[in-house]
Amino acid sequence: MSKSIKIGLFGFGVVGQGLYNVLKQTTSINATINKICVKDKSKSRNVDSNLITFDKNDILNNPDIDIIVELIDNADEAYEIVKTALKNKKSVVSANKKMIAEHLEEFYDLQKEHGVSLLYEGAACGSIPIIRNLEEYYDNDLLTSIETICNGTTNYILTKMSEEGLEYSEALAGAQKSGFAESNPRLDVMAFDPKYKIAILLAHAFGLFVHEKDVFNFGISNVSNFDFQYAAKNNASIKLIAGAYKKDNVVKAYVIPKFIVASNMFYNVKNEFNAVQLEAAFSDKQFFYGKGAGAFPTASAVLADISALHYQYKYEYKKHFSDTSISFSNDVVLNVYIRYKEKSQLEKLEFESIDEQHTINQTNYIIAKVKLKSLIKNDVNEWQDFFVAAF
Amino acid sequence: MSKSIKIGLFGFGVVGQGLYNVLKQTTSINATINKICVKDKSKSRNVDSNLITFDKNDILNNPDIDIIVELIDNADEAYEIVKTALKNKKSVVSANKKMIAEHLEEFYDLQKEHGVSLLYEGAACGSIPIIRNLEEYYDNDLLTSIETICNGTTNYILTKMSEEGLEYSEALAGAQKSGFAESNPRLDVMAFDPKYKIAILLAHAFGLFVHEKDVFNFGISNVSNFDFQYAAKNNASIKLIAGAYKKDNVVKAYVIPKFIVASNMFYNVKNEFNAVQLEAAFSDKQFFYGKGAGAFPTASAVLADISALHYQYKYEYKKHFSDTSISFSNDVVLNVYIRYKEKSQLEKLEFESIDEQHTINQTNYIIAKVKLKSLIKNDVNEWQDFFVAAF
Numbered sequence: 001m002s003k004s005i006k007i008g009l010f011g012f013g014v015v016g017q018g019l020y021n022v023l024k025q026t027t028s029i030n031a032t033i034n035k036i037c038v039k040d041k042s043k044s045r046n047v048d049s050n051l052i053t054f055d056k057n058d059i060l061n062n063p064d065i066d067i068i069v070e071l072i073d074n075a076d077e078a079y080e081i082v083k084t085a086l087k088n089k090k091s092v093v094s095a096n097k098k099m100i101a102e103h104l105e106e107f108y109d110l111q112k113e114h115g116v117s118l119l120y121e122g123a124a125c126g127s128i129p130i131i132r133n134l135e136e137y138y139d140n141d142l143l144t145s146i147e148t149i150c151n152g153t154t155n156y157i158l159t160k161m162s163e164e165g166l167e168y169s170e171a172l173a174g175a176q177k178s179g180f181a182e183s184n185p186r187l188d189v190m191a192f193d194p195k196y197k198i199a200i201l202l203a204h205a206f207g208l209f210v211h212e213k214d215v216f217n218f219g220i221s222n223v224s225n226f227d228f229q230y231a232a233k234n235n236a237s238i239k240l241i242a243g244a245y246k247k248d249n250v251v252k253a254y255v256i257p258k259f260i261v262a263s264n265m266f267y268n269v270k271n272e273f274n275a276v277q278l279e280a281a282f283s284d285k286q287f288f289y290g291k292g293a294g295a296f297p298t299a300s301a302v303l304a305d306i307s308a309l310h311y312q313y314k315y316e317y318k319k320h321f322s323d324t325s326i327s328f329s330n331d332v333v334l335n336v337y338i339r340y341k342e343k344s345q346l347e348k349l350e351f352e353s354i355d356e357q358h359t360i361n362q363t364n365y366i367i368a369k370v371k372l373k374s375l376i377k378n379d380v381n382e383w384q385d386f387f388v389a390a391f
Numbered sequence: 392m393s394k395s396i397k398i399g400l401f402g403f404g405v406v407g408q409g410l411y412n413v414l415k416q417t418t419s420i421n422a423t424i425n426k427i428c429v430k431d432k433s434k435s436r437n438v439d440s441n442l443i444t445f446d447k448n449d450i451l452n453n454p455d456i457d458i459i460v461e462l463i464d465n466a467d468e469a470y471e472i473v474k475t476a477l478k479n480k481k482s483v484v485s486a487n488k489k490m491i492a493e494h495l496e497e498f499y500d501l502q503k504e505h506g507v508s509l510l511y512e513g514a515a516c517g518s519i520p521i522i523r524n525l526e527e528y529y530d531n532d533l534l535t536s537i538e539t540i541c542n543g544t545t546n547y548i549l550t551k552m553s554e555e556g557l558e559y560s561e562a563l564a565g566a567q568k569s570g571f572a573e574s575n576p577r578l579d580v581m582a583f584d585p586k587y588k589i590a591i592l593l594a595h596a597f598g599l600f601v602h603e604k605d606v607f608n609f610g611i612s613n614v615s616n617f618d619f620q621y622a623a624k625n626n627a628s629i630k631l632i633a634g635a636y637k638k639d640n641v642v643k644a645y646v647i648p649k650f651i652v653a654s655n656m657f658y659n660v661k662n663e664f665n666a667v668q669l670e671a672a673f674s675d676k677q678f679f680y681g682k683g684a685g686a687f688p689t690a691s692a693v694l695a696d697i698s699a700l701h702y703q704y705k706y707e708y709k710k711h712f713s714d715t716s717i718s719f720s721n722d723v724v725l726n727v728y729i730r731y732k733e734k735s736q737l738e739k740l741e742f743e744s745i746d747e748q749h750t751i752n753q754t755n756y757i758i759a760k761v762k763l764k765s766l767i768k769n770d771v772n773e774w775q776d777f778f779v780a781a782f
Binding site for chain 2: 018022025026027028029127128129132133136137138139142265268280281282283284285286287288289290291296297299300301303304307308318319322
């Protein structure tokens, strides 16, 4: 076994405490937490008070600390911490998807410049080792698509609506009560969280640094029982899918509710579970499934990253170099179901075709081919009484 | 990109040809096949004849060749090739599960002694990167079980029996016709193939070198429609599962048909697909799914191994060192369904209890707790008119 790793930890929320407990129970990894930097001085914590500090420099400028594990909520503060750590030549493990997605290219440069490593498996699909597999295992196979259910909150809500016939507001309230949704659920239910994740995965699947702002996201806050009835008629359910697809060296990516038929492996991904489906030229379809949300699943991903730093593991971002002919585009036409209230909504969008128009008990929906760019331009994610799902 | 790797290939069957074609289509890996050693001089091959040799020393003693890829059928010949290659300080990639399972501990020693690497991802679950994940990602999490559907032939037959109500002989004939079963299907249908695989996985999941002969295997050649009807009554199907389970530092492992209920992820693993389910203390349940059989899926695993040799990747067998308190045992009681013809069969076995006894239209079955050792001692895998499946 290599030398002991001394960890400086930022944040002591559920994941931080999970990591602390996991490290105590695991004998096979030679790592200890030397300092924990927290914010709230009034909170009592079930940990040796000598470990606690309120000054980030106690960790960032501490020569005894080998690596930094960043597990705080605030993405802006996390960014400053990670940037400083990398500049101070300390390798970092983080699970902060928003922060990683917003600054990935800069972090890539900083890693190269300072010869250190930033690992963030816990920022993608919880306990599922997808980044590592994309980096190491699917580095030569010709990947054509990656799709993922990577947001436990929305998957929990959609499962309850599908299985128990609940309306969205009831299912959300239940998720909040069970701890699967936050009191302000916007980041999850409006599909920002999965957008950060697919933006990160784009770098490792296709070698593309795409800013999360350039990726379309449409959430589930407008989904209704009516939509699930339509899905059921087609032997399908509705799942929030973050996907990226390559064709002829052009990659498109977006987060959108999709109709998932019963024979699709995603159909049985329920509640807080996450899953990833890859398609590649040679290995064909590959499917990974595991727990996304929760202290221990994320802590296990963080732990695997810490362990990898034992042997100086780095993401190589190989595809970023090896295939420079690949580009990202939102010039896409989607096959969709759109439920809407006012015809004026449809008039703002651009269609290639509207194939079906229906009104059932005063509820209107169409089946159409819509231009993704018109959904983006109109910021339809913020519209009321409007729901779009892709086939 | 690192320097070009020159490959000496043994065997040019479906997987070898698959690899050859994959390498031609892949630009991102810097590797070429320099020599191909084959046996049959009369066969015509769709490849530059300068590449072909019939003398294994043209590869084994060739200083221009960096690594050896072993893809022949004969396990004994493969063993001699791999042993010589490692002694000649050439790293090796192999997909020969029988050969690896039979000699794993010796190969482990040879790798250490000669400072070379033997990779064999394609020998476990086809295209699913399970060994790599066990080595790298689940190296610190506390794994409690690994179960896998890792034999495409039997899964194909069981799927056809379950979905189309075929009898075993009809389903086998269909599998042979479709290329999913060999003309002599014994290694597959008698569950030797999955036994080799779980023996290999034991080393990477729990750090145990267990000889395949010490692992119980029971195949599907006696399964009948009656058994599937019993399964269906319990909302289950029958799948051939190779599993290893750890409790209190004791690991048990066996290959046996199991009743898989519809809510289990294995239920939807159909036809030639493979899957692996892990349970671990922190990451909880993880499930991997992909194609097991076929030239391209296995070739993609072989390719990933070749690519890993670019950066001198080795299996570390960390668990073999880090947890020496773990032992293997067949001292196990299984909850089983047993269909039998003669009472004299049951009398040879040892039961903890027989909980149910049934006879339906002259077919007898019991639900019981049976001692695994008595199944092993009696070599029940070779019995006629006898079928056992575990719950």
